[in-house]
Every structure is written in structure tokens, then in C-alpha cells.
Amino acid sequence: MxxxxxxxxxxxxxxxxxxxxxxxxxxxxxxxxxxxxxxxxxxxxxxxxxxxxxxxxxxxxxxxxxxxxxxxxxxxxxxxxxxxxxxxxxxxxxxxxxxxxxxxxxxxxxxxxxxxxxxxxxxxxxxxxxxxxxxxxxxxxxxxxxxxxxxxxxxxxxxxxxxxxxxxxxxxxxxxxxxxxxxxxxxxxxxxxxxxxxxxxxxxxxxxxxxxxxxxxxxxxxxxxxxxxxxxxxxxxxxxxxxxxxxxxxxxxxxxxxxxxxxxxxxxxxxxxxxxxxxxxxxxxxxxxxxxxxxxxxxxxxxxxxxxxxxxxxxxxxxxxxxxxxxxxxxxxxxxxxxxxxxxxxxxxxxxxxxxxxxxxxxxxxxxxxxxxxxxxxxxxxxxxxxxxxxxxxxxxxxxxxxxSNIQFPISMQAVPAFIIGMYGWSDRTDVHPWSVASGAIASTIYVLAIYFSYLKRENEPMPINAGITGFALQIGCIALVETGRRLLGSSKRSKAQVNEDKKENDGESSGPSLHFPNRPQWDVPKLSRFGDHALSPQLIWKSMEGVNxxxxxxxxxxxxxxxxxxxxxxxxxxxxxxxxxxxxxxxxxxxxxxxxxxxxxxxxxxxxxxxxxxxxxxxxNMPNKFAVDAETIEKEGIDPDLVELTLREKGRRTSYDERNISVSRRRSTISKAMDEVRMAAEHTKLEEDSETMRSRRRISALVMANNLALDHEDLGDILEEAI
CATH class of the missing domain: 1.20.1740 (Amino acid/polyamine transporter I)
Structure with a gap:
């Protein structure tokens, strides 16, 4: 005191x-x-x-x-x-x-x-x-x-x-x-x-x-x-x-x-x-x-x-x-x-x-x-x-x-596998079903609580067991076991219904992003429209990090x-x-x-x-100061519209729980159409690019580079006017 x-x-x-x-x-x-x-x-x-x-x-x-x-x-x-x-x-x-x-x-x-x-x-x-x-x-x-x-x-x-x-x-x-x-x-x-x-x-x-x-x-x-x-x-x-x-x-x-x-x-x-x-x-x-x-x-x-x-x-x-x-x-x-x-x-x-x-x-x-x-x-x-x-x-x-802290940190550790698998999964083929991840997390959390309150907390000289570390190892084993069983008992191939859904999505008819793992009950599917028009796949995550150390x-x-x-x-x-x-x-x-x-x-x-x-x-x-946007590469090769970053104002336009972000969707759609114009022009001519193609390339670059500006949707029209 x-x-x-x-x-x-x-x-x-x-x-x-x-x-x-x-x-x-x-x-x-x-x-x-x-x-x-x-x-x-x-x-x-x-x-x-x-x-x-x-x-x-x-x-x-x-x-x-x-x-x-x-x-x-x-x-x-x-x-x-x-x-x-x-x-x-x-x-x-x-x-x-x-x-x-x-x-x-x-x-x-x-x-x-x-x-x-x-x-x-x-x-x-x-x-x-x-x-x-x-x-x-x-x-x-x-x-x-x-x-x-x-x-x-x-x-x-x-x-x-x-x-x-x-x-x-x-x-x-x-x-x-x-x-x-x-x-x-x-x-x-x-x-x-x-x-x-x-x-x-x-x-x-x-x-x-x-x-x-x-x-x-x-x-x-x-x-x-x-x-x-x-x-x-x-x-x-x-x-x-x-x-x-x-x-x-x-x-x-x-x-x-x-x-x-x-x-x-x-x-x-x-x-x-x-x-x-x-x-x-x-x-x-x-x-x-x-x-x-x-x-x-x-x-x-x-x-x-x-x-x-x-x-x-x-x-x-x-x-x-x-x-x-x-x-x-x-x-x-x-x-x-x-x-x-x-x-x-x-x-x-x-x-x-x-x-x-x-x-x-x-x-x-x-x-x-x-x-x-x-x-x-x-x-x-x-x-x-x-x-x-x-x-x-x-x-x-x-x-x-x-x-x-002896119970808080071990419980937090059980959330790690979901984030690591989600961020660093390589492809759809190696992706893990969400129920496999959830089952492993639940099993390991029960273990953490049981081992702590029934043994570690009660014994005067317990064995040097950290509930979080051993629980993490248990969870990885559970995820591997459940996922292996799922693949052996079921089919990891995409269903015909899912293929049709992907076709609708590509044709612009889908009502929302496709599911990585279809054939799940409706109660397990959350609202996803606010995130984008397409699903966040492992490939998209890796592609978004290209060129980043x-x-x-x-x-x-x-x-x-x-x-x-x-x-x-x-x-x-x-x-x-x-x-x-x-x-x-x-x-x-x-x-x-x-x-x-x-x-x-x-x-x-x-x-x-x-x-x-x-x-x-x-x-x-060695970490970059910003996620680089190479305007020259965009003009020459284009860009995946789903990788275009939102402007600060586009991020701050949420007015309900799961509304579709119309502003960025329109910007990405315009980029996609401009890229189609460039591809079509390239197919019809082997000569030097005409003025229309060059204008399309500049329009793509301008729309992508808008991520560095605080733009209202109506301001994008002015950007396009300047670009063309």
C-alpha cells in the first residue's frame, strides 16, 4: 500500500x-x-x-x-x-x-x-x-x-x-x-x-x-x-x-x-x-x-x-x-x-x-x-x-x-487454425470444409476447459501441460480426421447444381456469391452480399497478395x-x-x-x-508502405475486378446489415466491361491499338487508381471524362 x-x-x-x-x-x-x-x-x-x-x-x-x-x-x-x-x-x-x-x-x-x-x-x-x-x-x-x-x-x-x-x-x-x-x-x-x-x-x-x-x-x-x-x-x-x-x-x-x-x-x-x-x-x-x-x-x-x-x-x-x-x-x-x-x-x-x-x-x-x-x-x-x-x-x-490468463489465452489459441487455414489455404482442392474446422475447434475448446478446471487448477503440482498448446495440437488432429472422413465418405467434387450456379454467376444472373461447399442446409449459409458479387476463394486471396513481401x-x-x-x-x-x-x-x-x-x-x-x-x-x-497498384501493367494486361480496393467512402456507405455495395460493384463492372472492350479490339486487329482501345485502357487504369482517392460515386464520372 x-x-x-x-x-x-x-x-x-x-x-x-x-x-x-x-x-x-x-x-x-x-x-x-x-x-x-x-x-x-x-x-x-x-x-x-x-x-x-x-x-x-x-x-x-x-x-x-x-x-x-x-x-x-x-x-x-x-x-x-x-x-x-x-x-x-x-x-x-x-x-x-x-x-x-x-x-x-x-x-x-x-x-x-x-x-x-x-x-x-x-x-x-x-x-x-x-x-x-x-x-x-x-x-x-x-x-x-x-x-x-x-x-x-x-x-x-x-x-x-x-x-x-x-x-x-x-x-x-x-x-x-x-x-x-x-x-x-x-x-x-x-x-x-x-x-x-x-x-x-x-x-x-x-x-x-x-x-x-x-x-x-x-x-x-x-x-x-x-x-x-x-x-x-x-x-x-x-x-x-x-x-x-x-x-x-x-x-x-x-x-x-x-x-x-x-x-x-x-x-x-x-x-x-x-x-x-x-x-x-x-x-x-x-x-x-x-x-x-x-x-x-x-x-x-x-x-x-x-x-x-x-x-x-x-x-x-x-x-x-x-x-x-x-x-x-x-x-x-x-x-x-x-x-x-x-x-x-x-x-x-x-x-x-x-x-x-x-x-x-x-x-x-x-x-x-x-x-x-x-x-x-x-x-x-x-x-x-x-x-x-x-x-x-x-x-x-x-x-x-x-x-x-491461464484460461483466457488457451481459449484464444483455439481460434488460430480457422484463420490460418482460411488465409493460407492453397486452392479449392486443398480447402477444408467449415464444419471440419468448427468440429475441431469445439472439441479442443471442450478439452481446454476440462483439462484446466478438472486437473490443472485443482492439482498442487500438475504436469507441465499448457491447455492451449495441447488443445491446438488436438484441434489440428481432429480437423484432419474429420476432413479425411468427409472426403472418404462423401464426394469432394462440385455438384451439378453448384456448376449451374457458377454458370449463372458468370452470366451475371446469380443472386449472390457461390458457395465453396454446397449441399449444406440453408441455416448454415450466412448473408454474404455485403462482401462482393463473387466468393472469397483461396485463389483470390493468394492472387491479391501477388508482389507483396x-x-x-x-x-x-x-x-x-x-x-x-x-x-x-x-x-x-x-x-x-x-x-x-x-x-x-x-x-x-x-x-x-x-x-x-x-x-x-x-x-x-x-x-x-x-x-x-x-x-x-x-x-x-521490408514490408511495403502500401499495396502497390501498377498503372502500366493494368493498362497493358488489365486486372481482376474483384481485386480492386474500395475507396474510403465506399467502405463507409453501409446502411443495413447485408446490403450490396452498389458503388464498388458498378466501378468493378465498368472495369470488367472496359477490359472486354480491349480484348475484343485485340481479337479484331493485329495492328497498333486504335484510339478507342487506348481510351479503354486509360479508363481501366483510372477506375482502379480511384482506390487512392476519396470519391463519391458521382465523382467517378468526372474521372472517366478526364481519362478519355
Missing amino acids: VSEEHQTGLLIAVPVYFVLLTGCAYWAHRRMERMEHEKIADTLSAHYLGGREFGPLMTAGTIFASLFSGYTVIGVPNEAYNTGWAALRWMSTIWAIVFGYFGTGLRLRKASNIRNHQSPVDFITDRFQSQFLRYTIVFLQVVPTIIYLAAQVNAIKGTFNSMFNLSPDSAYPVVIIMGIILVFEWVGGLSSVALTDCVQAVIMTFSFIAIPCVLASKLYGWKDLDPFEYPRPEFYQTPSRETQWDFWQFSFINFSFFTLPHLMQRTYAATDLTSLKVGYAVMAIANWFTMLTGVFIGTVGVMILDGATVASPFTSIMEAMMDEGGFSKAVGIIAVTASLAAIMSTADSLVIAISQLITVEIVYPMRPKTSPKEIAWIGRAVSLVGVTAALIIGIFWKSGVGDM EPLANLWWAFLMFFSISMLTPGVPEYEPPLDPNSGSFYSFAPPATVNGIPWWAFKIILSGIVPFAILIVATK
Whole structure:
């Protein structure tokens, strides 16, 4: 707890922080009104995606604050205080998070640009065309997000009550704070969330950089630690086999972070690839001054607090730092405020993510003719319900934040196969039936819940089994088994009815996109008209990424990342060197090997982290700044109309649940007709192109290049006039 002597500073810092957040919410509200007034974005796009206009700084700030949550500021130091340098597992898992988020982001972003995906589940709906799988993924996104939000509730309650010496069981402060977060989301949508995230990111960054500097100069740094005087010498021993096995599994469990809806929202909300590029780079760089700082605080804190058992080691360490007075006290006050900011930055992101998922994926289909403005208000009510559920879980869950993460991350992992199969399937022949994917996801989720609550949570010393990793392996096996059975028992060939449907589609007579897997009951077929006139096939996805340097599509790059992250696991004999059972210290003739005061195996982890970091930075540097459109190639060879990206205004024209996007359909149709004219002219003459053909080519190029302009449909006529 923070002493009364230091609470004066907090009584100033915390209200100032809330005033800043209020200003951000007001700005975001005005921004939303401007976007709707100028018809840049419809209400849903403005509210849930910030009008898709987040620049590099906004994107980087909101991704940073959403990823590095309250657990980064409080949980990692506390874990390091209690378990030592084994807490470096958080560094390795951040590389896996960036690996997954960066690796899949380019493809999800491109699909969004050509198909107008807005919801985190839109890709699954569009790609697999199955209600069964769609709602399975909705479950696998909503449940972990609510648990994640409940963890933030639990953390806010513990942090705020500790800051002001309130009863640990007092619930009214967290209820008030969550109410404030809810109002900010109602008023400004994702724009409010993102801007407050940026404020929180600045506070957190200053704290993460300043704290180790102050601790090292005023109290202790790693180089000041002596294993013979360290209150917990066992931290210098090599970890047990079980700990190392847990370390490796934990390193990869958070690869699934890219499936979390609040991070997928950022992928769609960024204004361009450059903004995402900056966000990815910040994620990778921030690992060095967030997670590493957290481990530093906890392990040095053992010396500062003499290894005493305390409720919140982080708060006690900050209290000791504030006792030094002057700048140290100021940094301590800012750091404690940053802990609250970090938790709130993640909480507000989760609130709006839950709201979008439930509103757009469950409520909107039930009321398809409701206007986006009305749906946005329904979304605010959904936010209230989501916050209430999280408050109930968070307040009454007594096992703490860490226990919640033990079930949240494994459930999130079960959504990964659907996205990976959907994004990287090669062709129709190798495509997987959506029911096979859904069956595997359901089976693995049941396993995760069963193994966690019936074994891992109940046993004092369970086997080193990560429910998420083993569940993921089980799901892959189930998908393979079910899909093999389907192909052996049924026919993978397209039915005659489907062939006829494809013919109608090609002739322009189809009422909507054809199904990849026909002969399914009608209840399993979702509404798909809003995505486009043709289906999102594996071939279309791969074709859309031609010429783009995307790392995860390179199996060697993926293997290199997997191998480099795996190398961070210590991989050493356990419990070395041994401790003298009589003194509880090391034998003088067999001291532990250290590097600047830390055990050698921990230094190896930190040093090995340079490899995945360098790989990610190089890959990010090589990432394109935009999806290139080669006007010369288009004029000579044409383009698949289905690959033409939507303009910002075309994306923001949604007025009902599944309306056909008339504006982009007409533009694509015009491109298709112009290409037909060029082909017909080429068939009738072998001479130099006549003026009419050249005009058609210029018209194609002009219509395609409109994706870089904010055009109303009527403006396209002017573009064509200039082109011809």
C-alpha cells in the first residue's frame, strides 16, 4: 500500500490523468460527428473503426497501450519478485505475439480492403460461408475477451484500493472507473479509445524508462546483486525441467493474440500500411523496455524488500523508491499512475471490442434493416452488459489476474487454425470444409476447459501441460480426421447444381456469391452480399497478395521465427548449482555463474532475444508502405475486378446489415466491361491499338487508381471524362 505521505502526489496525478482522458473523449466525439457529417464513414465504421483513419502515431500508440496492459506494469514485476528470472518468459512470448500479429496482418488488411471487412469475424464469414463456424469463432473471441476484461477489473480493484489504502474487497472504486471507461466509449467510440491509449502509452513509456534508471542509481541495479547475499538464492539456480517446459509452451501460446478482436480492430482502423508498419515496429522495440524492465523491477525488488512476503511487490517497491524523495518520488508517483493507466488502456479497448462483436455479429443479423445509427446505440447498451458481466466476474474471482490468463489465452489459441487455414489455404482442392474446422475447434475448446478446471487448477503440482498448446495440437488432429472422413465418405467434387450456379454467376444472373461447399442446409449459409458479387476463394486471396513481401507466407521465415523463439527457453540441467541444505546458500566452492549480477542462463535468454527481434525488424523494414497498384501493367494486361480496393467512402456507405455495395460493384463492372472492350479490339486487329482501345485502357487504369482517392460515386464520372 502507498503511505499517506505519498498519497498527496497521487491525489494530484490521478485527477489530472482523468481530465486528460475527458479531453480525449470530447475530441473523439467531435471527430466522429465530422466524419458522419462529411460522409467519410457511416456510423458503425466511425464508432467501431475510427473511420479507418488512424495514422502512424495513433496506430502505434493504441497498439502499444492495448498490448502492454496492466499486467505488464504490475503483474510481470510481481511475477519476477516471486519466481525470479523465469519471468523472462514474457519477453519470449512478446516475440510470438508480434510474429502472429505482423505475420497475419498484411493478409487480413488486404482482404479488408477488397471485401470491406469491418468486424473481427468478417473474414471467417466471408471466407468459409458458414454460420456454424462463424458463431464458433464468435464464441472463441467473445469469451476470452470478457475474461480478459474481467482480469482488468480485478487488476483495477487491487491497484486503486492499494494506492489509496482502501479495503481490498471494496468494489465501488472499480465500478466508478469502469463506468467512466464506458462513458468514454459511448461518447467517442474507437477514436476515444485510441487517443486515450496514446496518452496512456506516453505515461507508460516514461515510467518504463525512468524506473530502472532511478532504481539503479538510488537503490540497486542488477550489477549490485550478489548471489551469496541475495535473499532468494534459488532464483540463481537453473530452472526445473517443468519450469523450462512451461517456459517453451508459454512462449507460443500468445501467438493467438492476433485473433483477439481489439487487436484486429487496429488492423482495420489504420489508414494505410505505413501506419501498421510503425505499429509493428513499436511492438517489437517496446519489448525491451517493458517486459525486460518488469523483470528488472521484480528481481531487484527482492533485494530492496529483503525478500519479504507482500501483497503487491510492485507497489511496495515503488513505495521504497518514493521514499528517496525528489525526482525518485515523482517517478514513483507517475509509475503508480501508469499502472492504473495501463490497465484502463486495455480495459477500454476490450469494452469496444466486445460491443462490436456482439452487436454486429449477433444483434445486427436479427435486425438487418436497422440503420447503423440505431445499431450503434444498441452497441452502447451491449457495452453496458459486457462491462457488467466483467465486473461480476472480476470482483468475485478470488484467484487473481494470473489465474484468469491461464484460461483466457488457451481459449484464444483455439481460434488460430480457422484463420490460418482460411488465409493460407492453397486452392479449392486443398480447402477444408467449415464444419471440419468448427468440429475441431469445439472439441479442443471442450478439452481446454476440462483439462484446466478438472486437473490443472485443482492439482498442487500438475504436469507441465499448457491447455492451449495441447488443445491446438488436438484441434489440428481432429480437423484432419474429420476432413479425411468427409472426403472418404462423401464426394469432394462440385455438384451439378453448384456448376449451374457458377454458370449463372458468370452470366451475371446469380443472386449472390457461390458457395465453396454446397449441399449444406440453408441455416448454415450466412448473408454474404455485403462482401462482393463473387466468393472469397483461396485463389483470390493468394492472387491479391501477388508482389507483396509477406513473411508468414514464407515457410522458411516462419520456421526461422519458431526456432529463434524456441532458443530462448533455457534448455539447461535443472537446479544448478546446488544449494547447501544447512545454510540455504550456495557452496563457496561452487558459486553460480553470473553476468553483471544476473544468472548466466537468464543473460542467455536476453541475449538470444536479439535474434527474433532482428528478424522481425528486418521483415518490418521490408514490408511495403502500401499495396502497390501498377498503372502500366493494368493498362497493358488489365486486372481482376474483384481485386480492386474500395475507396474510403465506399467502405463507409453501409446502411443495413447485408446490403450490396452498389458503388464498388458498378466501378468493378465498368472495369470488367472496359477490359472486354480491349480484348475484343485485340481479337479484331493485329495492328497498333486504335484510339478507342487506348481510351479503354486509360479508363481501366483510372477506375482502379480511384482506390487512392476519396470519391463519391458521382465523382467517378468526372474521372472517366478526364481519362478519355
